[in-house]
Amino acid sequence: MKIIIMAWRNIWRTPWRSLVVIGAMSLGVWSGIFMMGWINGLNDQRTISMLDDNVGHGRICSKDFLEKPEVFSTINNLEALSNRLVADSNVTTFSSRVICNSMIQAGSGSAPIIAYGVNPNNEKKVFKSVQNISSGEFLKGQVGDEVVLGEALARKLEVDIDDRVVLTFQDINGDVRSALFWLVGIYDGASSMIEESIIYVPSKTISFQMGLIDSIELSNESQIIAHEINYRVKNPYEIGKANNALESSFLKNRNSESQSIVFRTWKEVSPDLGVADAILSQSLLLFMMIILLAMSFGILNTMLMAILERTRELGMLMAIGMNKKKIFKLIVSETILLSFVGLPFGLFLGHISLLVTSKTGITLKSVEQGFEQMGLEATVYPSVVPEYYLPIVGLVLILSFLSSIYPAIKALKLNPIESMRVL
Amino acid sequence: MSLIRLENLNKIYASQAGNVHAINNISSDFKAGEFTSIVGPSGCGKTTLLNAIGGLDKPNSGKIWIDNTDITSMGDKVLIDFRLRNIGFVFQAYNLIPVLTALENTTFILELQGAEKKVRNERGMELLKAVGLEDKANSRPNQLSGGQQQRVAVARALASRPRFVLADEPTANLDSKSTETLLDIMAELNSKEGTTFIFSTHDQRVIDRARRIICLEDGLIK
Numbered sequence: 001m002k003i004i005i006m007a008w009r010n011i012w013r014t015p016w017r018s019l020v021v022i023g024a025m026s027l028g029v030w031s032g033i034f035m036m037g038w039i040n041g042l043n044d045q046r047t048i049s050m051l052d053d054n055v056g057h058g059r060i061c062s063k064d065f066l067e068k069p070e071v072f073s074t075i076n077n078l079e080a081l082s083n084r085l086v087a088d089s090n091v092t093t094f095s096s097r098v099i100c101n102s103m104i105q106a107g108s109g110s111a112p113i114i115a116y117g118v119n120p121n122n123e124k125k126v127f128k129s130v131q132n133i134s135s136g137e138f139l140k141g142q143v144g145d146e147v148v149l150g151e152a153l154a155r156k157l158e159v160d161i162d163d164r165v166v167l168t169f170q171d172i173n174g175d176v177r178s179a180l181f182w183l184v185g186i187y188d189g190a191s192s193m194i195e196e197s198i199i200y201v202p203s204k205t206i207s208f209q210m211g212l213i214d215s216i217e218l219s220n221e222s223q224i225i226a227h228e229i230n231y232r233v234k235n236p237y238e239i240g241k242a243n244n245a246l247e248s249s250f251l252k253n254r255n256s257e258s259q260s261i262v263f264r265t266w267k268e269v270s271p272d273l274g275v276a277d278a279i280l281s282q283s284l285l286l287f288m289m290i291i292l293l294a295m296s297f298g299i300l301n302t303m304l305m306a307i308l309e310r311t312r313e314l315g316m317l318m319a320i321g322m323n324k325k326k327i328f329k330l331i332v333s334e335t336i337l338l339s340f341v342g343l344p345f346g347l348f349l350g351h352i353s354l355l356v357t358s359k360t361g362i363t364l365k366s367v368e369q370g371f372e373q374m375g376l377e378a379t380v381y382p383s384v385v386p387e388y389y390l391p392i393v394g395l396v397l398i399l400s401f402l403s404s405i406y407p408a409i410k411a412l413k414l415n416p417i418e419s420m421r422v423l
Numbered sequence: 424m425s426l427i428r429l430e431n432l433n434k435i436y437a438s439q440a441g442n443v444h445a446i447n448n449i450s451s452d453f454k455a456g457e458f459t460s461i462v463g464p465s466g467c468g469k470t471t472l473l474n475a476i477g478g479l480d481k482p483n484s485g486k487i488w489i490d491n492t493d494i495t496s497m498g499d500k501v502l503i504d505f506r507l508r509n510i511g512f513v514f515q516a517y518n519l520i521p522v523l524t525a526l527e528n529t530t531f532i533l534e535l536q537g538a539e540k541k542v543r544n545e546r547g548m549e550l551l552k553a554v555g556l557e558d559k560a561n562s563r564p565n566q567l568s569g570g571q572q573q574r575v576a577v578a579r580a581l582a583s584r585p586r587f588v589l590a591d592e593p594t595a596n597l598d599s600k601s602t603e604t605l606l607d608i609m610a611e612l613n614s615k616e617g618t619t620f621i622f623s624t625h626d627q628r629v630i631d632r633a634r635r636i637i638c639l640e641d642g643l644i645k
Binding site: 001006009013134313316317318319320321322323325326361416417420 | 479500534
């Protein structure tokens with residue numbers, strides 16, 4: 001008990017020096033946490049933007065289609081699966097797609113593309129890219145000879161609204177077919193790569209052209225065929241849980257003859273986004289460790305000064321019978337207490353700053369244009385990062401303990417007689 | 424029977440001018456309950472002798488027996504614990520712990536020994552009363568005068584009822600009145616509690632109160 005009390009009181013023998021160390025620790029932790037929240041917020045923004053734009057939160061397709069995306073590898077039981085998605089409380093909305101690998105031709109050239117046959121109303125609910133129409137309008141329905149291209153592709157093919165384009169693709173029998181479409185809209189995608197490779201056509205029309213449905217089914221209102229379903233959930237960061245629930249609910253109701261369906265999270269659909277998330281967590285902790293490491297050198301220096309100033313007193317403590325274990329404990333306690341006084345202030349300030357700025361956001365006027373080109377908003381909303389607080393406390397504990405070892409060893413090497421000069 | 428027995432004690436310091444024989448083949452006995460002053464001019468070896476008896480400094484040769492235990496053969500770890508349980512120290516410069524109150528300073532050694540708080544505080548207050556400082560129990564050293572600090576140091580040295588107290592020039596920094604008060608207190612504790620006191624001093628007032636005087640000159644007992 002007394003060791004801790006002594007350690008605490010010793011800290012305040014030189015209040016200004018201790019306050020400087022405590023202040024530095026608070027500022028270090030504060031800036032570290034704020035930076036973590038900021039980078040996390042920026043990454044969240046980038047991730048959400050990618051998910052909203054063209055990845056979605058989760059994706060369902062047949063196992064065959066995932067292994068080899070053939071025209072005929074459609075989802076067999078689309079209606080049952082759709083009903084399950086509607087019933088799932090985690091799923092907020094979904095959209096089915098027919099996927100057609102094609103060659104697009106226009107007056108001035110051609111390009112390989114992927115045509116998404118979509119129900120425009122559903123697609124708009126899942127993806128934002130189809131809402132960013134820079135010219136013309138998006139598709140009106142599931143039937144019609146309309147097509148929507150990305151800005152980059154339109155520029156490349158030198159086509160504009162009301163121009164004709166021809167899609168050439170394989171049908172279900174493996175025969176090559178061509179179909180004429182009229183350009184009704186041009187979208188502004190997240191990147192020029194997406195704009196150049198993705199086009200949108202009405203789902204039923206392209207399904208009919210590919211031979212997936214007949215003319216009777218073409219006039220049917222509901223979508224009856226799809227290669228994949230994209231869906232959104234309430235919290236994209238809990239997609240794993242939602243996906244598992246969905247999959248187990250599906251598996252429970254399937255029979256032995258049912259088709260194998262694959263449920264993938266956005267991390268599986270777009271592994272680069274998932275990996276970026278994992279790398280970021282590690283990097284942020286490493287970043288914090290570097291800040292705290294720098295701080296611990298300051299603490300070490302302060303403790304060495306304290307030992308130097310208290311040489312006589314430490315010698316006296318040893319002389320009257322305080323053993324080395326207790327001297328070591330005293331120095332370590334002082335160092336850890338010194339570090340830990342600043343820690344809660346830093347955590348509190350960091351938490352409050354993130355709470356406020358996560359609501360207000362911080363606008364980066366100087367890089368606004370660059371951000372927009374990357375499909376990001378110039379206002380960044382830092383995220384509150386409570387999941388890092390415990391690791392930070394652990395890091396401070398470990399580093400302050402490590403920084404106390406050298407001063408403690410110096411103290412233990414003192415000779416009582418020499419330290420006191422006289423008995 | 425002797426409480427402390429010194430046998431052919433030698434302590435030599437090496438210096439640029441050559442070896443200095445700080446203690447030169449000293450042999451002596453100290454009985455329990457003694458009130459002894461080791462006197463002599465500066466540099467005669469008083470402090471070196473006290474350091475050796477207190478186990479703070481190892482002699483080059485010779486033996487120091489305390490209650491028939493040879494402390495010169497003890498390792499550092501054992502010696503620290505031996506000091507804690509058997510020897511009380513009073514230093515010239517008081518050497519109280521600045522962050523502890525008078526009571527906490529007094530009971531510090533008892534705490535190191537693992538005594539219970541109630542026992543510690545009772546003994547601490549008893550001693551502070553004995554040295555006339557019960558009203559200063561909660562004062563820090565910087566709130567006390569030099570004389571008061573030295574009285575707390577005496578209380579601290581006696582708190583654990585050590586076998587003997589070593590006091591190195593305890594009155595060197597005190598005025599006459601404080602010196603008299605301190606000597607009265609130590610004499611009273613010596614007679615009441617039977618505590619053995621060994622002083623090093625060249626203060627005539629201390630020498631006058633001692634019941635035994637050992638004169639040192641150039642490391643030799645005269």
